[in-house]
Amino acid sequence: MSYQDWFRQDRLPHIYCSGCGNGTVINCTLMAVDELGWKEEETVFVSGIGCSSRASGYIVTDSLHTTHGRALPFATGVKLSNPDLNVVVFTGDGDLAAIGGNHFIHACRRNIDLTVICMNNQIYGMTGGQGSPTTPAGALSTTTPYGSSEPAFDLSELAVAAGANFVARWTSYHVKELTRAIGAGMRTPGLSFIETMTQCPTNYGRRNKLRQVTDQVEFMKNHTALRQKLDRMRESGQKVPTDIIAIGEFVRRDRPAMGVRR
Amino acid sequence: MQGNIACAEGAIAAGCRFFGGYPITPSTEIAEHMAAKLPRIDGVFIQMEDELASMASIIGASWTGMRSMTATSGPGFSLMMENIGFAVMTETPCVVVNIQRGGPSTGQPTMGAQGDMMQCRFGSHGDYSVIALSPASVQEMYELTVKAFNLADEFRVPVFLMSDEIVGHMRERIDIPDQVPIIPRKPLQKGTLPFHPDADLVPGFPQFGEGYGVHVTGLTHDERGYPCATSPGLHENLVMRLVNKIESARDRIADYSITNPEAETVFVTYGPPARSVEQVVRDLGRDDIGHLRLRVVWPFPESALKLFASAKQFLVPEMNMGQVAREIERHVDQPVIPIPKLGGNLHSPDELKARLEVLH
Ligand SMILES: Cc1ncc(C[n+]2csc(CCOP(=O)(O)OP(=O)(O)O)c2C)c(N)n1
Ligand code: SF4
Numbered sequence: 001m002s003y004q005d006w007f008r009q010d011r012l013p014h015i016y017c018s019g020c021g022n023g024t025v026i027n028c029t030l031m032a033v034d035e036l037g038w039k040e041e042e043t044v045f046v047s048g049i050g051c052s053s054r055a056s057g058y059i060v061t062d063s064l065h066t067t068h069g070r071a072l073p074f075a076t077g078v079k080l081s082n083p084d085l086n087v088v089v090f091t092g093d094g095d096l097a098a099i100g101g102n103h104f105i106h107a108c109r110r111n112i113d114l115t116v117i118c119m120n121n122q123i124y125g126m127t128g129g130q131g132s133p134t135t136p137a138g139a140l141s142t143t144t145p146y147g148s149s150e151p152a153f154d155l156s157e158l159a160v161a162a163g164a165n166f167v168a169r170w171t172s173y174h175v176k177e178l179t180r181a182i183g184a185g186m187r188t189p190g191l192s193f194i195e196t197m198t199q200c201p202t203n204y205g206r207r208n209k210l211r212q213v214t215d216q217v218e219f220m221k222n223h224t225a226l227r228q229k230l231d232r233m234r235e236s237g238q239k240v241p242t243d244i245i246a247i248g249e250f251v252r253r254d255r256p257a258m259g260v261r262r
Numbered sequence: 263m264q265g266n267i268a269c270a271e272g273a274i275a276a277g278c279r280f281f282g283g284y285p286i287t288p289s290t291e292i293a294e295h296m297a298a299k300l301p302r303i304d305g306v307f308i309q310m311e312d313e314l315a316s317m318a319s320i321i322g323a324s325w326t327g328m329r330s331m332t333a334t335s336g337p338g339f340s341l342m343m344e345n346i347g348f349a350v351m352t353e354t355p356c357v358v359v360n361i362q363r364g365g366p367s368t369g370q371p372t373m374g375a376q377g378d379m380m381q382c383r384f385g386s387h388g389d390y391s392v393i394a395l396s397p398a399s400v401q402e403m404y405e406l407t408v409k410a411f412n413l414a415d416e417f418r419v420p421v422f423l424m425s426d427e428i429v430g431h432m433r434e435r436i437d438i439p440d441q442v443p444i445i446p447r448k449p450l451q452k453g454t455l456p457f458h459p460d461a462d463l464v465p466g467f468p469q470f471g472e473g474y475g476v477h478v479t480g481l482t483h484d485e486r487g488y489p490c491a492t493s494p495g496l497h498e499n500l501v502m503r504l505v506n507k508i509e510s511a512r513d514r515i516a517d518y519s520i521t522n523p524e525a526e527t528v529f530v531t532y533g534p535p536a537r538s539v540e541q542v543v544r545d546l547g548r549d550d551i552g553h554l555r556l557r558v559v560w561p562f563p564e565s566a567l568k569l570f571a572s573a574k575q576f577l578v579p580e581m582n583m584g585q586v587a588r589e590i591e592r593h594v595d596q597p598v599i600p601i602p603k604l605g606g607n608l609h610s611p612d613e614l615k616a617r618l619e620v621l622h
Contacts, residue, residue, distance in 0.1 A: 008477075011488060041473035046322070057477050057489065062470040064325060065479035065489075066318065067348050073282075073315035077322025077330070078470065080306045081280050085326070085471050106311040 003030040006040070008060050015054055019213035021172035021198030025119050026055050028175055028196075029088065032183035043086045046075040048100060051126045051200075052092035052119035069100030072107040075114050079259040083113070086186070093120040093134040097153050101133070104155075108162035111190040111257040117182065118155060118193070121200035129203030136243070140207040156195045160251045165190030167250040169227075171197040171220040174247065181249065190257030197224075197245060220245075263436050265403045265429040266333075269359055270295035272407030273331050275442045278357070279305035280330035282319030284312055284338060287371040288427040289361035292333040313338035317345035321354045325478065327447070327469040329411050333359035337368060339378055340385075346420055347386030348480045350504060353457075353465065355414035355447060357407070359423040361430040362581075364606055373606025374427035376533055376581040382422045383560050389501055391508035393515060394422040394560040396532040400434035406557060412445040413515065417507060418464050424559065426581065428534045428608060450474060455485040463507035508561050516563035518556045525552030526574040527621065530567070530590060532556040534608050535579040541611040542618070551618070559586060564593040577601055577617065579609045 007030070016022050033043065043061045047053035049068035056063035066074045071089050079087045096104050096118050107114065123141055124130040131141040131148050134155065138147040156169045166188040168181035178196055185192030199205060199216035210216040227246035234240060263271070270292045273281075281296040293309070300307040306323070310316040313334055320330035334342065339360050349356055364370030365377050378385075382394050393413050395406040407423055414421040450456055450466030456476040459465045468474035481489040482497045490496050508515070521543055527550065529539040536555045543551055552570050556563065567576070567590065576598045578587035584600030591598045601617060603609050 010486075040475065041471065044470055057479065060475050062325075062468075062475060063477045064322065064470075065477065065481070066321075067344055067480060070314060070318045070345065073310060073318035074322040076308065076310075076315075077280065077282060077319035077324075078326055079322075080308060080319075081323035081328045081330070082326035082471055102311050103315055106315075 001034060003027065003034040006030040006033065006059055006061070008058055011058050014058055016051065017202045019199065019201040020051070021121065021200070022052055022055060022119050024172040024175060025117065025178070025196050025198060026058065028179040029117060029182055030059070031179045032186060035183055036186055038086050042084065043088070044078055045088050045090060046071050046078060047090040048092070048095035049126070050092035050095045050124070052121070053090055053095055055090040069095055069098070070103065071095065072100060072103040072114070072116070076107065076110075076112055079112055079114055083259050083261050087114050089114055089116045091116065091118050092125070093118060093122060093155065094124045094132040097133040097155055105158065105162040108159050108164040108191050108193065111163055111165055111255050113189055113191070113257050113259045113261070115182070115186045115192045115194070118195045119198045120155060120195055121198045121204055123200050123204040125200045125203050129207065156193065156250050159193040163255060164193045164251070165255055165257060166192035166252050169195040169197070169245070169247050169250065171224060171247065172199060173217050173220045184252070188252060189260045190255060263400055263433065264291060265400045265425065265432045266291035266361065267295050268400045268404040268436060269333070269407045269423065269425070270299065271438065272404040273357070273411070274299055274303070276329060276408040276411040277444060278329040278331050278411060279303070280320060280323035280328045281305070281307050281332065282310050282316045282323070282330070283332045284310055284316050284334065286335045286338045288363055288430050289333045289335045289359065291430070292359060292361070313341035314345060317342040317358070320356045321345060321349050321352070324354050324356050325470045329415070331357040331359065333361065335361050335363045336365040336378060339381065343386045347388060347390070349420040350386065350390045350392065351480045352478050353418035353504070354420070355418050356420050357410045357414055357423060358420055359407070359425065362424065362426040364604070370606050372427065374534065374581060374608070375604070375606065376424070376426055376585070379424060379559060379582065379585040382424055389505060391505045392419055392422060392560055393417065393508060393558065394424050395557055396424045396559050397429055397557070398533055398536040398555070399429065400432055401436040402557065403429055404436055404438065408442045409517075412443065415447040416445055416464070417511070418467065419508060424533070426533055427606070456487045457483060458485045459503060459507070463503050463510065512561045512563060513565060515558055515561060516566060517558040518554060518563060518566050520566070520569060521553040522549045522551060523569055524572050525550050525570065526572055527577065527618070528552035528554060528570045528573045528575070529577045529579065530554045530556070530586070531579060532559050532586065533581070535581065538609045538611050538614055539579065542614045545611060546615070562589050562593070567594050575599060575621070579603065579614060581608070
């Protein structure tokens with residue numbers, strides 16, 4: 001079996017714009033699932049609402065495409081009522097951190113055995129490019145026409161603070177590392193949070209001087225650095241530019257978890 | 263036994279093994295009882311972070327084949343509305359208990375009311391139909407909770423147990439049967455499209471984890487379950503089917519009792535006001551006063567009204583400003599006289615007798 005067998009062939013072509021980063025994240029997820037040897041009939045994908053959340057519908061397993069922001073409590077019901085299922089959640093930055101922010105911290109606190117994959121494109125893609133809680137200060141969106149005046153959430157740091165057992169952040173440029181991190185998350189009992197910075201050329205790049213898809217991917221390559229390296233720089237008194245995004249594994253630990261397969 | 267405990271016990275007897283909830287007066291005893299009982303019988307109790315999450319969790323649990331339930335009151339019920347619509351659209355069986363209190367807003371947390379009867383019927387956006395039951399005693403709280411689970415599974419719809427503070431906190435002796443009737447969910451036949459309805463307009467249930475590979479979405483979907491949100495015909499057919507699977511079974515779902523069908527003056531009640539009316543009929547010992555007592559309020563059993571062939575007027579005591587009275591008006595030509603009561607107290611038999619005096 002190959003990871004491509006996990007796609008619903010009769011649902012292609014998909015709704016994503018050309019150059020959208022979501023496809024890469026779905027591929028990485030299915031490669032990880034395939035490597036782990038998960039069975040289709042034992043796996044459930046759950047998602048909220050947004051471009052990113054459409055991902056669940058392209059996969060052959062049972063899947064639950066829910067309401068905006070609520071994927072985690074739906075997934076909590078699935079997982080706790082049948083811990084033998086592998087439950088993976090696809091979500092977006094708006095879905096997870098704005099309307100679903102409360103569910104996010106509580107799912108991490110409970111440390112439910114879910115794999116949560118957030119496609120963070122720093123914008124509301126589906127509704128046409130409004131600002132989200134991860135839109136960087138100063139960035140342009142349809143609701144921040146003069147540049148966002150709010151600070152952004154760091155979703156991975158939030159997940160660490162709230163108690164998730166595994167947290168990693170990569171980008172859609174880092175395909176190998178992302179696939180490995182998703183696999184590691186899936187193997188870790190408890191809540192695994194994998195944040196992926198993804199490009200939204202249609203609604204983010206276009207407005208923020210990253211016109212070409214390649215510009216956005218290049219940006220992710222050049223404006224990221226391993227979290228450990230950034231920590232070392234700070235410790236040695238070096239200045240870290242504010243637009244550098246920390247990537248890598250943030251935490252891997254063994255707090256008591258809920259809903260682990262018996 | 264207390265009404266709320268009878269509800270929890272009825273749920274357990276009916277096979278409910280998942281409860282997701284958030285504390286709210288006057289429903290909290292249900293959650294507390296489930297928290298104590300479920301873990302001992304291999305069930306799951308989880309106190310969620312809010313009622314949006316409670317509703318979401320029981321829908322998720324239902325897709326793994328579990329009978330699942332939540333319990334709340336007005337403010338929490340309002341928060342559940344979006345996901346209730348999701349349960350309707352995805353045809354997810356589940357039971358939502360509303361121990362009603364005085365609203366709007368935080369209102370009267372410790373006082374009974376029936377002010378959410380229209381909200382349970384129409385509160386989520388879009389057109390749809392649901393089933394709502396209303397108990398008038400602790401015994402009925404138990405029995406109707408069991409029935410709610412059976413109806414939810416049979417029709418694949420959220421079923422509301424619309425009780426209130428009065429019955430929820432009432433203590434009465436009840437008979438608990440050794441066994442309760444259980445009508446299980448009809449499974450999807452392999453090879454059938456997951457949202458292809460049978461003759462009863464209800465599709466078989468493709469339980470998660472059984473290899474169906476079903477996609478479940480709140481978007482308008484075709485019989486494969488795939489989103490198809492721009493076809494007017496497909497949307498119309500889907501919504502009509504969701505409504506008709508309930509409305510076409512109105513008479514089968516109906517559950518009521520009738521006193522003095524020849525009467526000219528007929529009380530129509532559900533929930534606690536039924537008790538006051540029964541007292542009035544008993545006290546007066548007259549057979550020209552009829553009583554239609556509903557245990558199922560939605561879908562509204564309009565044919566029951568026609569059984570009162572000599573009726574000249576319908577009196578409808580409700581602990582709201584006349585929500586179900588308005589529904590009755592739609593179905594009869596005779597005058598419908600609402601007897602609203604707000605504030606938390608039940609209509610007293612004397613109050614109702616005085617109303618009769620004025621009318622006669
Ligand atoms: C309750 C509710 N509010 C608003 C919306 C409209 N809406 C749909 S998707 C979306 C934003 C999605 O953004 P994000 O989660 O970042 O996903 P993306 O589309 O960027 O992948 C919004 C606001 C909705 N569907 N439901
Ligand atoms: S709007 Fe953005 S996130 Fe949505 S499909 Fe297009 S590129 Fe992807």
